[in-house]
Amino acid sequence: YKFRRGDFDVLVGINLLREGIDIPELSLVAIMDADKEGFLRSETSLFQIVGRAARNVGGKAIMYANRITDSMQKVLDETDRRRKIQMEYNEKHGITPQTIVKELKPLVDPSLISNKSMDFGQEAEKAAQQDYLESIKVADDGIQYKASPAMNEITFESKDKLIEHLRKTMLNAAKNMEFEEAARIRDQIGQLEDQL
Template sequence: KEGFLRSETSLIQTIGRAARNSEARVVLYADHITGSMERAMAETARRRARQEAHNKEFGFEPITVISGVKDVLEGVTSKAAQGLLPKGRDPNRRGRSSTLPGMEEAGADYIGKGHNLTRVIDSLEKEMREAAANLEFELAARLRDEVKKLRDTEIGLGIEAVLPPAD
């Protein structure tokens, strides 16, 4: 049967994804070989021959890239460090409140004399990154949720950041 994920293009993409591993094998299960499968296998063979010729000409030895968990985490934490955080709702949007029910209460513990919401958020973000670096993902997720709740509260209450963001 041919269709959405069985089309020539989809099969080529799937087979190509497996080709990122130097020892990869692709197994296609079917009652009979469809036209899409035949064309995808032919295209894959053509590309493989071309790549092998290129590798031989320039002396390349294909290897599989192996990324550790910490390498993946560094990419995630660097986005947070660059300030690519979720944005709050636009209070100017018609018919929508800038605060959700309970948001004022969420930050009530941190607002008042001697408290700086920005400082608390920065501290929690630091703890979150440390937890993720130590592979304590459940703790990191809870801290992430708390930071989001506080950021939403900060936006909803119209609190201006007092301190510049931490590095």
């Protein structure tokens, strides 16, 4: 989110680039040790990594290596072949290549953000935790937990059931590579477990 918003210029990825990170603003992919044979530098992996820059009209991929491996050569040859076909098609049909434009959505539903003004830092973190704790209402018959306006209210029989639900939600967020959300939910689980 911060990269797409322009807060910083460089994003260092380990496996994320191969796994399909979807950032149209990404204009340069640098592959270090591209000549190291193995799973992470196989032909398929190199195609996946190089393809991250293909969503940007000015996108480039640089493979740093001491020698050109078979996998690298196949990627270079196939990229040239595809580029030639695409350029011919574009010229024939009068198409001007453009970078994919993708809406930049906030990570948090704006309706869930506190209206309290504050500085960022420990005070902000404490306030956010307090907002979360206030969103859980403990009643005699269970716990009311309002996750988002879309969900309305979900009633859980016990804190254990709520924690179980949050764990599943956390794992789904991690599976979808929403790591900040997964970490936030993990912290919520920790707070609930401390109350048990």
